[in-house]
Amino acid sequence: MGELKLRDKPFLTGRAAGPTPLNALGENVLTTTIDKVINWGRSSAIWPALFGLACCAIEMMGAVGPRQDISRFGSELFRASPRQSDLLIVSGRVAIKMVPVIRQVYDQMPEPKWVIAMGACASSAGMFNNYAIVQSVDKIIPVDIYLPGCPPRPEALLDAVIKLQRKIRGEPLVKRSA
Amino acid sequence: MTVNAMAPLVERLGDRFKQALQESSEFRGDLSIVVDPSSIVEVARYLKDEEGFDYLLYATAVDWPARDPRFTIVWEVRSLADKTRIRLKTTATMPDPHVPSLTSVWPASNWHERETWDLLGIKFDGHPDLRRILMPQSWEGFPLRKDYVSFGEPVIFSDQKLEGLEPDAIRG
Amino acid sequence: MPFGPEHEPPTEWMELNMGPHHPSTHGVLRVRLKLDGEIVRDADADIGYLHTGFEKSFEDKTYTQGITFSDRMDYLAPPINNVGFVSAVEKLIGVDVPPRAQAIRVIMMELARVASHELWLGTTGLDLGVYSGFFYAWRDRDLALDLNEAYSGVRMMTSFTRVGGVAWDLPDGWLDQLQRFIDVMPARLDDFESMLTDNPIWHQRLKGVGVISAQDAIEAGVTGPVLRASGVNYDVRKAFPYCGYENYDFDVPVGANGDCYDRYRMRVAEMRQSLRILQQAVDNLPGGPWISADRKVALPPRAELSKSMEAVIHHFRLVSEGFKGPVGDVYAFVESPRGELGFYLVSDGTNKPYRMKVRPPSFCNLQALRKLVQGVLVADVIAIMGSLDFILGDCDR
Numbered sequence: 001m002g003e004l005k006l007r008d009k010p011f012l013t014g015r016a017a018g019p020t021p022l023n024a025l026g027e028n029v030l031t032t033t034i035d036k037v038i039n040w041g042r043s044s045a046i047w048p049a050l051f052g053l054a055c056c057a058i059e060m061m062g063a064v065g066p067r068q069d070i071s072r073f074g075s076e077l078f079r080a081s082p083r084q085s086d087l088l089i090v091s092g093r094v095a096i097k098m099v100p101v102i103r104q105v106y107d108q109m110p111e112p113k114w115v116i117a118m119g120a121c122a123s124s125a126g127m128f129n130n131y132a133i134v135q136s137v138d139k140i141i142p143v144d145i146y147l148p149g150c151p152p153r154p155e156a157l158l159d160a161v162i163k164l165q166r167k168i169r170g171e172p173l174v175k176r177s178a
Numbered sequence: 179m180t181v182n183a184m185a186p187l188v189e190r191l192g193d194r195f196k197q198a199l200q201e202s203s204e205f206r207g208d209l210s211i212v213v214d215p216s217s218i219v220e221v222a223r224y225l226k227d228e229e230g231f232d233y234l235l236y237a238t239a240v241d242w243p244a245r246d247p248r249f250t251i252v253w254e255v256r257s258l259a260d261k262t263r264i265r266l267k268t269t270a271t272m273p274d275p276h277v278p279s280l281t282s283v284w285p286a287s288n289w290h291e292r293e294t295w296d297l298l299g300i301k302f303d304g305h306p307d308l309r310r311i312l313m314p315q316s317w318e319g320f321p322l323r324k325d326y327v328s329f330g331e332p333v334i335f336s337d338q339k340l341e342g343l344e345p346d347a348i349r350g
Numbered sequence: 351m352p353f354g355p356e357h358e359p360p361t362e363w364m365e366l367n368m369g370p371h372h373p374s375t376h377g378v379l380r381v382r383l384k385l386d387g388e389i390v391r392d393a394d395a396d397i398g399y400l401h402t403g404f405e406k407s408f409e410d411k412t413y414t415q416g417i418t419f420s421d422r423m424d425y426l427a428p429p430i431n432n433v434g435f436v437s438a439v440e441k442l443i444g445v446d447v448p449p450r451a452q453a454i455r456v457i458m459m460e461l462a463r464v465a466s467h468e469l470w471l472g473t474t475g476l477d478l479g480v481y482s483g484f485f486y487a488w489r490d491r492d493l494a495l496d497l498n499e500a501y502s503g504v505r506m507m508t509s510f511t512r513v514g515g516v517a518w519d520l521p522d523g524w525l526d527q528l529q530r531f532i533d534v535m536p537a538r539l540d541d542f543e544s545m546l547t548d549n550p551i552w553h554q555r556l557k558g559v560g561v562i563s564a565q566d567a568i569e570a571g572v573t574g575p576v577l578r579a580s581g582v583n584y585d586v587r588k589a590f591p592y593c594g595y596e597n598y599d600f601d602v603p604v605g606a607n608g609d610c611y612d613r614y615r616m617r618v619a620e621m622r623q624s625l626r627i628l629q630q631a632v633d634n635l636p637g638g639p640w641i642s643a644d645r646k647v648a649l650p651p652r653a654e655l656s657k658s659m660e661a662v663i664h665h666f667r668l669v670s671e672g673f674k675g676p677v678g679d680v681y682a683f684v685e686s687p688r689g690e691l692g693f694y695l696v697s698d699g700t701n702k703p704y705r706m707k708v709r710p711p712s713f714c715n716l717q718a719l720r721k722l723v724q725g726v727l728v729a730d731v732i733a734i735m736g737s738l739d740f741i742l743g744d745c746d747r
């Protein structure tokens with residue numbers, strides 16, 4: 001593993017990142033319908049990778065627990081292998097030693113893949129502005145949803161998963177009242 | 179046990195290691211002794227074998243850049259049977275601060291001494307495996323020293339411009 | 351090719367990396383195993399993947415600001431970190447804590463102990479194949495976290511202590527909620543235990559695995575239930591009582607064999623003893639102030655601020671600058687679910703710690719891993735790591 005340089009600016013995601021194979025064909029009736037079906041399929045069964053780093057991992061486990069139950073939303077199984085998972089929930093503070101590991105785990109995930117930066121430390125280093133903690137995981141991998149909290153409640157993680165599902169389906173993240 | 183009961187211990191230490199024992203003090207019920215670096219292994223062995231201090235609590239160092247010697251290295255040990263504690267201190271100077279390792283006396287100080295090397299740069303002579311434990315192996319510098327400036331990045335507030343970051347078009 | 355031991359080809363050891371991303375390493379721990387077939391010959395635990403620089407951060411914050419940081423170290427039992435941190439400062443300055451505050455601290459600590467051991471049981475079971483145990487554990491842990499939230503507003507990172515006492519008094523109805531928790535827990539523990547204690551699979555996975563003798567345990571510096579399972583009767587709450595623990599009647603379980611099964615029995619027994627302490631604390635909760643009356647370290651109550659100029663000045667000084675400690679160094683320690691958690695505080699007379707060294711129980715226990723896994727199978731390594739109950743946030747700080 002060579003020296004990993006941290007970026008100054010975060011990665012861009014979503015439509016700001018440019019065209020994907022799916023919408024490169026242009027908008028027409030056939031691709032729009034396939035688009036919708038594929039996105040519905042992808043969003044309904046997002047399997048996260050088991051990637052608990054620190055305290056947020058405990059609340060992530062709480063989201064799996066019987067009271068909150070993330071499997072209601074399709075995340076039935078947390079896969080131990082990144083090669084079999086869709087979602088990387090970076091739950092916890094990212095130490096400088098962990099940087100190449102996160103990058104490798106992210107690279108091992110097959111497309112399409114999404115990332116939730118769970119907690120204040122993953123989103124922006126939280127309360128740790130020092131030598132040991134990377135100031136946000138988006139310097140290493142692109143992030144789709146930032147979830148603040150220290151740690152965020154399990155319900156907040158479920159909210160993040162729901163917003164991610166909306167993002168995958170191409171809907172607005174915040175539903176306006178009808 | 180109060181420190182008054184430990185006064186005989188300090189006397190015995192003073193009798194046995196006359197010049198090596200530089201000072202002893204008591205603060206809030208904790209007994210500390212400062213020992214010359216060259217005799218610390220002997221003092222430690224005496225404490226373990228003859229006074230019964232068998233359980234190592236921790237080993238660390240404190241950086242006093244304004245003082246000379248700069249570093250104070252601390253080991254704290256407990257006697258489980260007698261329920262007493264003693265803090266063993268010694269000193270090290272710049273450049274190249276080094277003290278003898280106490281892993282031969284208390285094997286539990288292995289990782290504590292590695293951590294002190296990693297974060298403060300104190301070499302322990304005779305340590306079986308002195309390498310970095312918490313920072314990456316290729317890290318340069320010793321973070322816990324007072325002259326190591328610890329910063330992540332400057333905080334940017336919302337009224338300052340951040341170029342290259344347009345809000346995501348999807349957000350409704 | 352003929353068979354038989356004399357015809358075996360020469361073998362060499364394989365190095366297997368149980369990487370930082372692993373479901374069973376309880377956090378980001380990397381263990382490099384040297385395997386001879388399936389048998390482990392040597393292991394090197396590589397920590398530091400969660401090093402956060404807490405000790406450097408403490409040097410930069412006042413004593414009260416540091417309390418919020420201390421939660422995040424051992425993140426399974428944050429109230430215990432809070433009490434440990436504040437005990438060191440109180441020992442340095444010489445502040446007395448009123449009895450009601452001590453009782454509230456004991457209640458929060460024992461709740462944290464139960465919650466932590468429940469989670470340990472759930473996740474260790476998960477490693478060893480007991481998938482349903484995880485849900486039993488979270489059912490109970492959520493009750494304890496609800497109590498935390500009703501008291502401090504946060505499920506996990508309570509930060510409820512202040513130097514001289516606790517931050518707030520107990521809310522109305524909290525003690526009834528706690529009583530309901532105490533009433534319902536013993537049956538739930540029985541339920542959980544009935545799944546595991548006499549289970550032949552559990553016995554096979556844990557009995558005789560990872561044995562450490564009392565002498566080796568003391569030499570290796572292990573602490574907590576691991577030390578007690580090897581037969582050493584040492585619990586900080588009994589040996590050096592703090593926060594009024596001498597007033598509570600409870601037993602300290604001590605094991606005989608020093609294997610993983612005994613450590614499991616230790617922790618379950620400790621949970622039951624914690625419930626006993628909680629019941630006594632609820633029954634005998636003293637009244638009175640919940641924080642010291644010494645205005646030099648504790649904020650005055652808000653009602654006083656509109657009446658007394660002195661109170662306003664004290665408030666201003668404490669909030670803007672904090673209080674100064676004398677020059678000196680102290681070591682204060684508490685019993686966390688993992689063992690003896692100690693804080694060595696060096697002060698140079700200012701309002702911030704000069705050096706705050708944390709003695710983490712997980713760091714000391716993990717050191718013994720190398721010795722414990724020599725000669726066992728890879729699956730037993732998982733069982734041993736589970737039984738040591740380390741938390742990387744505590745270990746790496």
